[in-house]
Amino acid sequence: MNTPTQLVPAPQLGADTGLLVLHPEDNVGTALGVIPADSRVSFGGGDLLAQDEIPTGHKVALRSIEADEPVRKYGQIIGFAGRAIREGEHVHVHNVAYREFDRAGDFGTALRKTDFVPESERATFQGYRRMNGSVGTRNYVGILTSVNCSATAAKLIASRIENSGVLDGYPNVDGVVALTHSSGCGTGGEGNYGFEVLQRTLQGYANHPNFAAILVLGLGCEVNQIAGLTAGWSLSPDKSVSSMTIQAQGGTRATVAEGVRRIEELLPELDKARRTSVPASELILAMECGGSDAFSGITANPALGAAADILIRHGGSAVFGETTEIYGAEHLLTSRAESQLTADKLNERIRWWEQHVAVDGSSINNNPSPGNKAGGLTTILEKSLGAVAKGGTTNLADVVEYAEPITARGLVFMDTPGYDPVNATGLVAGGAQVLAFTTGRGSAFGCKPTPSIKLATNTALYERMQDDIDVNCGAVADGQLTIEEMGQQIFDLVLRVASGEETKSEQLGYGDNEFVPWQLSTVL
Numbered sequence: 001m002n003t004p005t006q007l008v009p010a011p012q013l014g015a016d017t018g019l020l021v022l023h024p025e026d027n028v029g030t031a032l033g034v035i036p037a038d039s040r041v042s043f044g045g046g047d048l049l050a051q052d053e054i055p056t057g058h059k060v061a062l063r064s065i066e067a068d069e070p071v072r073k074y075g076q077i078i079g080f081a082g083r084a085i086r087e088g089e090h091v092h093v094h095n096v097a098y099r100e101f102d103r104a105g106d107f108g109t110a111l112r113k114t115d116f117v118p119e120s121e122r123a124t125f126q127g128y129r130r131m132n133g134s135v136g137t138r139n140y141v142g143i144l145t146s147v148n149c150s151a152t153a154a155k156l157i158a159s160r161i162e163n164s165g166v167l168d169g170y171p172n173v174d175g176v177v178a179l180t181h182s183s184g185c186g187t188g189g190e191g192n193y194g195f196e197v198l199q200r201t202l203q204g205y206a207n208h209p210n211f212a213a214i215l216v217l218g219l220g221c222e223v224n225q226i227a228g229l230t231a232g233w234s235l236s237p238d239k240s241v242s243s244m245t246i247q248a249q250g251g252t253r254a255t256v257a258e259g260v261r262r263i264e265e266l267l268p269e270l271d272k273a274r275r276t277s278v279p280a281s282e283l284i285l286a287m288e289c290g291g292s293d294a295f296s297g298i299t300a301n302p303a304l305g306a307a308a309d310i311l312i313r314h315g316g317s318a319v320f321g322e323t324t325e326i327y328g329a330e331h332l333l334t335s336r337a338e339s340q341l342t343a344d345k346l347n348e349r350i351r352w353w354e355q356h357v358a359v360d361g362s363s364i365n366n367n368p369s370p371g372n373k374a375g376g377l378t379t380i381l382e383k384s385l386g387a388v389a390k391g392g393t394t395n396l397a398d399v400v401e402y403a404e405p406i407t408a409r410g411l412v413f414m415d416t417p418g419y420d421p422v423n424a425t426g427l428v429a430g431g432a433q434v435l436a437f438t439t440g441r442g443s444a445f446g447c448k449p450t451p452s453i454k455l456a457t458n459t460a461l462y463e464r465m466q467d468d469i470d471v472n473c474g475a476v477a478d479g480q481l482t483i484e485e486m487g488q489q490i491f492d493l494v495l496r497v498a499s500g501e502e503t504k505s506e507q508l509g510y511g512d513n514e515f516v517p518w519q520l521s522t523v524l
Contacts, residue, residue: 019043023075028059052090057294057376059091078382098365107343110335126275126499132236135282136209137433137498140449146218147184154178157259170271184224187521194521201403201517204429210449213240220247281315286432290420293375293440295457297386300438300473305392306487321416328381329388345399349415403429421516446510
């Protein structure tokens with residue numbers, strides 16, 4: 001099987017044809033702009049008469065498609081004709097049906113040799129080398145909450161320090177982040193899978209190299225006791241860790257005052273941290289797409305995949321998740337799995353999700369949002385084929401569960417939901433120090449302590465939301481850059497951001513409210 005990244009024919013992108021055909025086997029094309037009804041539009045293989053108005057990014061039938069016949073884009077099945085579709089007709093939710101079909105990918109059939117850059121020639125960035133060998137791209141203080149009941153006190157501590165002006169005297173400390181959530185009590189405890197996921201997520205953040213110090217704050221009587229939460233933690237020796245509870249401190253006012261005192265006492269030492277030159281192989285790049293449109297799988301996602309390929313060639317790692325948004329395209333990953341075990345782990349997570357959504361009578365095809373559909377995405381199969389392009393072309397090195405540490409070098413897949421903040425929280429807990437986030441509709445997002453780079457799939461979005469978007473991948477569709485050139489630009493930006501350059505989301509202050517661990521426990 002080919003990947004979507006390999007299927008986009010660069011010479012056609014941006015050509016004045018009005019219609020983009022991604023693969024010779026496709027029976028639909030993508031409108032590069034609004035195509036009026038009753039107008040003729042050309043494409044690489046000829047021209048056709050548009051039967052309807054075709055919005056930008058939406059699909060038009062290149063030939064007649066019989067009822068129940070597969071609808072193909074990227075050379076892959078994205079659905080089945082719900083009725084006979086005429087040549088030139090708008091192809092979307094009104095005439096395309098989602099249906100399961102056999103798409104099993106043979107393990108290892110698309111494996112390729114990675115052309116690694118010699119170590120002496122590998123790229124570098126300026127990062128914070130911690131005593132345990134890990135490397136941070138930021139130097140934050142984190143306040144981890146064991147339970148929702150301590151959320152307000154944690155926010156008060158962080159805001160009091162942030163707004164006091166005291167940090168102005170410590171330029172090498174990026175700030176104080178309160179990581180609050182809605183769980184920690186009213187659930188099963190030890191032995192409960194959801195409870196274990198929460199603890200694993202909190203541990204991942206505590207261990208994250210972008211945090212120089214951690215304050216763990218609880219209420220005191222919660223199920224998620226601090227003693228149990230922190231037992232077995234093995235953090236970097238230079239990371240300051242302290243804990244307290246509101247009940248033991250004698251209430252909220254006393255807790256906030258003590259929290260402020262403890263953190264301010266640490267600032268002189270934390271400010272001594274300095275960036276040094278480290279190899280790009282120390283980076284774990286998280287990749288995410290949200291607010292996707294039809295151009296996501298044509299411009300930004302393949303370009304991000306190209307950047308991931310470059311990072312992996314330099315010895316680094318790239319990780320992506322959103323299992324519900326690779327559904328229908330998982331065979332493109334299993335065919336690139338480095339081992340049968342890795343392929344089996346991915347297929348196992350796919351089966352788990354099928355059972356998980358069936359419990360409440362739902363369907364994975366419910367995933368495309370109204371915004372996705374307005375942007376031209378019809379089924380989860382189509383969305384997934386675009387989303388999996390973030391994985392580039394290198395082999396799949398590992399599959400990990402939610403918030404598990406990312407230890408493999410190369411391309412890694414993490415099992416996460418498609419909901420953006422839950423997905424990003426898992427990737428950051430796994431150790432990602434930079435996140436790249438593609439969007440076609442205009443997502444606004446940050447994920448402290450990890451900087452978030454925003455990539456627009458189309459030029460119109462970039463021009464409309466320049467305060468939020470770092471990179472215009474619409475330049476690919478406009479014919480200004482190839483996917484490979486765009487990927488190199490993204491890789492270069494990743495290194496600059498890892499070295500301290502602020503992203504747009506950081507400038508706007510995003511990232512304090514997007515810590516959302518996956519809630520899998522039954523609330524009792």
